[in-house]
Amino acid sequence: MKALFVLLSCIAPQVLCEYGMVHVISDKSEGSAKDYCILFNSEWAHLPHDLTKAALLHLQDQTMSVLCSPTDVPDGGFSNSIPMVMRGNCTFYEKVRLAQINGARGLLIVSRERLVPPGGNRSQYEEIDIPVALLSYTDMLDISKTFGRSVKVAMYAPNEPVVDYNMVIIFIMAVGTVATGGYWAGSRDVKKSYMKHKRDDGADKKHDDETVDVTPVMICVFVVMCCSMLVLLFNFYDRLVYIIIGIFCLAASIGLYSCLSPFVRIIPYGKCRVPENNLPYFHNRPPIWKLLLASFCIAVSVIWGVFRNEDQWAWILQDILGIAFCLYMLKAIRLPTFKSCTLLLLVLFVYDVFFVFITPFFTKSGESIMVEVAAGPSDSSTQEKVYCNF
Template identity: 75%
Template sequence: MAVAAAALARLAAAFFLVAQCRSLLQAAGDYGMVHVVSEKGGPKGKDYCVLYNPQWAHLPHDLGKALRDWSASTLCSPPDLPAKGFSNQLPLVARGNCTFYEKVRLAQGSGARGLLVVSKEALVPPGGNKTQYDEIGIPVALLSYKDKLDIFKSFGGAVRAALYAPSEPMLDYNMIIIFVMAVGTVALGGYWAGSRDVKKYMKHKRDDGPEKQEDEAVDVTPVMICVFVVMCCCMLVLLYYFYDQLVYAIIGIFCLASSTGLYSCLSPVVQRLPFCKCRVPSNGLPYFHKRPQVRMLLLALFCVAVSVLWGVFRNEDQWAWVLQDALGIAFCLYMLKTIRLPTFKACTLLLMVLFIYDVFFVFITPFLTKSGNSIMVEVATGPSDSATHEKLPMVLKVPRLNSSPLALCDRPFSLLGFGDILVPGLLVAYCHRFDIQVQSSRVYFVACTIAYGIGLLVTFMALALMQRGQPALLYLVPCTLITSFALALWRRELGMFWMGSGFAGALTSTALTNLRLLLQKDLPQSPWAPAPAEGFQPPKDTDVPPSQQPPGEELGRSPTPEEPSLGLSAPAESGTEAPTRESVSPAGHTPEASGQPDTA
């Protein structure tokens, strides 16, 4: 029960995290830049974000036509104008209580080439009416008060500035990095999960103690899928209304889950190292009484330290994203190894339900909310009115490589949610397990992985064309499901592919039957064994002791310390001669070497 409870807890945590941000996000806005340099030729110039209304006047698209010079003034009435006016200058004025039209009309009348308004509050587009827009011919933009302080601190009082708005690129180069990370994680996780899970069919099942049992995969049932999707919906709605209260709990869960995932990914590598194999001394502590290896304890401390380091410096945009991506990839690999979809039917149910979930919360919820914003996008990027300004960490994030107003002002990172990796990755892992069961040279695994990459490229194209947040599962689910279904149909394996592990059980039973028939006919006898009877008659009584069971029944059972291993057994102490226990497969090899699944 303890093992089952732990497995269910891991599954709940996985779907709880999957419920969060799973969309690549990008938003268009009227953002521009002001490029500031010192007139004395000091430090290198720097760009700052401004928000402007193109209905006043458009900002130039290049620096060659950009506005020059800089001046500071308050501008709500004619007495605020300097004696010589703002000839060929860019005034920097305080927000004040007057309208934007009053400010920009005075600035334009005194020869200004543009107007910058400093605001201590959230930046909003400077508005007016159609008549005012037609009258004004210079641009007006808002600059944050924090940036104004940084400008004069960095460049001094004598500065030159240029307002400009370069064209936004359709896609940023960082999409290549996100594509490689996502496809690589799905391929590696699916391969690792499939190879690890199929070992129970390829080898004799052994009782390796509680440490091995706790690491076994969790089979997902349809009931569990429905229950956890409902939980996901509830959690997403709670985050939408109580974001500031729940965001720190999500960050804490991510730190714990990612450190566990990092340990799971690095432990096989550390265990192969030829040094530091010593164990802790005997003790009565809850975990240390098993005397774990010192190197595994050091690995655990390292993983916790990396997670804590990210938690402390998570808002350092220069480098913290690297740690977040590394921890996120490790977490995804761990979940792909832990959660297992046993049939293609379960895969289809899970992907279709989450497909509907994703589309609903991205495209339908804007019609249900007062603000008209998508619940998924609001939660994924963090509400604009959040007091904490924290972001949910369940995303891969890469900073934009192109210099653009959008990257500077609103979205400095491109995001891909963990759900867009985990959900299709579970199908890829299932395809790999099925490949090994039917010995299909991993054709299902490769095809599904390629389909995932194509679906991600389609997502990027939709993102560039629509210029709004996209539910990635809208494109990933059809690509992966249709590809897997079509391949199974073409290979005439759809029934076996749909039933999944049920087919593995049928294959195992067939192999065992063939093995018994071969043992009846061709089993070599020990020189000490008596002559066989007319034929091999397996006992009908299921309660026969193990020593009297036919050789085929002992293939799936590991030898106990009191029993000899497979092969020729020694004569008993009483002087009687024991028959041989030599297991032979139909091909003349051991079951493990021939690749036949085991029934145990």
């Protein structure tokens, strides 16, 4: 069996797959620039590792064409430019050969589907000496929206670092969130047991109201809701994505309030209460600091909701809100028995396996429902992302 595997590995064609970047700048605005991820095969042509050594060339938008025949070539060809065409109808070799014959210095192929490395055979690699790379359809739309049609591009492949510091930061954030949430929930349980020991029924009741013990029925209902929402998002993504964003804003503001309230409570200001009134909730005369904190948390969530597509800083706010929501859930949701933990783990395992690996056999596109919803459909008119995945 092992020998057969080795034999098949030798016979099967291997296609090099490397990630690179395409640097896009506007002809009209000197300061406007952005990098997009591309997938390329270095056997066609190598890309420089340094952006300063990459040629900055005019991008010729030919996305109305697939560049499979000479009739797809515009008058004047692609002299000293990089055409951008759609994927389909012919091989990568036919596209890049037509581009090279007509003077192109490179080729960007836009794919609506999952990016695959542009492969060929040995003789084709020797014939072609210009780089060819795949760009996602979403990025193509963003280039058109951000820069218009008059742009210049430079393709390069930066060296990958030995240690991915981004993963180190993500690991610290994830483990830190779980550790902090677990410690917070445990300290609350210790305090709750202490208050019960002192027979302080009022304090005990207060802590009971702030935690929820998960039961098998609740687990089943939760998984059914997740499945239903995932299927609905897959079929009605553009209509429901804004509802999911609104739910995330609401949940994140509640989580942020829960995380900040212990710290704000010790500040010796804002202890006065709301005057006597008959308004809902306010008739209990909550302290001023609670109203100010709630207003602040709602404002933070609204700011993120409005500016969520800002690449420079919105992701920082999104991470803060996501961590706050996770901490709140770890503090409030309790799995009191090993039976509940086992059942939750089992149903979520089946849920993940089904929606990631089984659903491609049932969908018309052959794509996983989970992947499509998490990444956002390539043909989505809104191009929004689901920020709290089910």
